[in-house]
Structures are given as structure tokens and as C-alpha cells.
Amino acid sequence: MAKYKLFLLRHGEGAWNIENRFCSWVDQKLSEDGLEEARECGRLLKAQGYHFDQVFTSLLSRSVHTAWLVLEAMGHEWVPVVKSWRLNERHYGALIGLNRAEMALNHGEAQVKVWRRSYDVTPPPIDESHPYFFEIYNDRRYSSCDVPKEDLPRSESLKEVLDRLLPYWENVIVPEIKKGQTVLISAHGNSCRALLKHIEGISDADIVGVTLPTGIPILLELDEDLRPVRPRQLLGDQDKIQAAIKKVEDQGKAKQKDK
Template sequence: MRLLDRTLVIVRHGQSLDNERDLFSGIRDPDLTARGVEEAEIAGNRLRELGFSFDLAFTSELLRARRTTNLILSALGQSALGIRRSSALNERDYGELAGLNKRESQDRWGSEQVRIWRKSFDAVPPGGESLAMTADRLIPYYRDEIEPQLRDGKRVLLVAHGNSLRALIMYLDQIGADEVAEVHLATAQMQAYHFDDQGKVIAKQSIIVKITDKTE
């Protein structure tokens, strides 16, 4: 595959300790598990196999995303690449749900209410952020800091979180609040976007990462 300029690859971080325990993380700061490290390394190797390289990288302030970024760049042989970090790319704040597992949350608030908080665009978990609020901080950062790089012909890596990336996908794919409920990125899942010189998406591809489950 011949890589176009003006390319953005988005990656969800590898499995975290909270993911392993099925906990809501939000702005908690767990590290990667051993599996998460493997996922990030496999993602980087897959990008290398496909001929990807980058001019700069963006990530959040949270450890699981920062480590994933570093592991991917190491696999690409680009450990010295400049990385820009911002809390605007952090996971959504889950408020009182943070640190609870899904079953505990459902027992406390009911399964339907928890589903609404997780999947809807506007619902706000107690003390936390809705997806809409996450988009309100992420999209201006994307427009101000990342989009200009793409218009200038740069190839950009962005490593972030399930919900912050859902907000970005909603913007890039121009999908509505109802449709975003069906958007989900697994850990270390990747998508590539290619843009014209005005910052408009002209092509999109999913990049498949195969992780062997050693428990099977």
C-alpha cells in the first residue's frame, strides 16, 4: 500500500488494568496489563508491515495512552518522534462510576440507566461527563492542533481512549447522536483517515490487529 500524505491513524490504548477487571476508568490512571503491552506492540508492528510512518504523534495525559504511543513508535523505529500530550484527549470522566465494575454499577443504578450513561450522547453520569461534554473539549483541540497538521500534509498518529475517540469518529464520519451509540473500538483497534488539503475526509480504512488469546 502506498501511503498518502495527510493521514491520521487513530488508536485506542492497549488493555489496561481496569479493562482487565471490567472497571469504569474514566480519568483514573491505570497502567497497561502485559496483554495491553503486547497489543500495543502488535499494533505498531502491523502499522510497520503496512508501510505507515508518522511526522508527529498526539496522545492524552493518561498513562495507558502514553505507554501505548511509546510502544507503537518503538515498533515503528520512531521512538524519537515528537509527541504532543493534552488533557483534551483524555477519556471521558465517569464520575461516581469510576472504579466500579459494570455489575456493581448496574446493582446500584439499574442496568438500563448504566447503559444510557455508557452509550448515549447527552446523558451525564453522576459527577462525570457526557459524551457531548467530551466532544466539547476534544473537537476544538482537534481543529486547532491536529487538523492544521493534516492540511499541511503531515502524517499523524493519535492514541487516545474509547470514548474520546468515539467523539472524534462522530465528528470525522459526520454521524448523529443515535448512530454513535453503536460505535465501539476494542483495545488497540485502529482506523486510518486520509484527507484532502482542506481537511475533508476522502478515505477511511480499518486496520485489523489480531491478538492471540493465550487463555484459550
């Protein structure tokens, strides 16, 4: 018997999702389609009769805007939205800004899949020579985190994402759920994958096969120990959802960048 409902959401399509570049901690905005995906997600949730008491987002605009648009479309703008770097996208280190298809051409599709989907492989770290280093670390949003700026990640495996996310999940989000609050977590492909791995007990090997589309709400029905009582449900048109998952998987296929 389900005691709690929890919703996870990867933000709507971002500008660098279209350009097929690793976006990670770079603060790209939602694309026009991404804005519409977020609104559509809110309309769908409203039509299905859901509501939220608390929303959690990362510090990145694309997840915050998605949450706002979902709440606006539901007519529930008053719902509190709480933000933390601990829900940020995985830090892709030196890969940030690079085009996945070009990377697949240069390093092979298998290597790109390892970088994108493996559990414990950490990409090379970002350093000061990287074009986005100062844009990320000089940003004021990282001045008031619960760790000093110097201790923020420079690159992360999915395992390292889970390590920094778990304290927030356990100490901040779980108590809200256990109070009976219906929670939406509006985050990112890999921060949601890390949380799914933890909640569903997905093995290190099987998490490689989990890819999340943009703008599709994932409903988890949980028992009193926050263990799933039935498989996760991706809400919406199932053919479109499968096509959207394939689109994300295909981003790692070798292809020369369009001139």
C-alpha cells in the same frame, strides 16, 4: 481522492479494562496483554509501510505508553509526542472505579448503556467523598493545563468531551495535518469516539452503536477539508477485531463480580 491520512488508536488493554471498572481519569497502567497489543499495533503499522510525523496523546499513562510502544516497534522513537488533557478519556464522574457488570445488575443493562454510549447524558459528578477524587485532582499533571484545575471536568457526556476536545483538534492537530504531517492520535475509547463523531458526521443516535476495541489502529482517509473519502478502516485481522468489539460491548452485561 484522499489528501490526508489520520490514525486514531484506543490504547492497549489497561488494568481496569480487565477488572471491568470504569477507569476514566484514574491513571491505571497497561496490562501485560495491553503492552503486547501496543507492540503488535506498531509491528502491523510498520509491516503495512506507514509512518508518523507527529503523535498526540492524552495525559494518561495508558495512552502515552501505547504511543511509545507503537513508535518503538516501528523503530521511530524520534517522532515527537505531544500530550494534552483535552485528549483524556471521558470523565465518568461518580461512576469511576465502579464495576460495569455489577452496575448492570443494580441499574439494568439499558441504563449502563446510556451512561456508556449515549451522546448527551452526563453521569453524576465526582465530589470530594469519592475514593479517587484527590488522586485525580492533586496530580501534578493537571497543574499546568490550559484551564485552571477548578475548571477541569467533574463528569462528562460524550458531547462535553467533544466540546473540550474540539478547540485542540481545530487549533493544534488540524494545522499539523494540513501541513502534510501524518498524525497518530493515541487516546481512549470515548475521546476517539467523540472525534470520530465530529470527523465522520455521525448522528447523536448512531454514535450509540460505535464501540472501539483496544490496541487497533483506525485509518481515516480524508479530503482537503478533512472529510472522509471512504469508510474508516480498522487495521488487522477482521474476525479478531469483531471479537474485540464484542468483548467491550459485553462489559456492560449484568454479571455478579467474581469473588
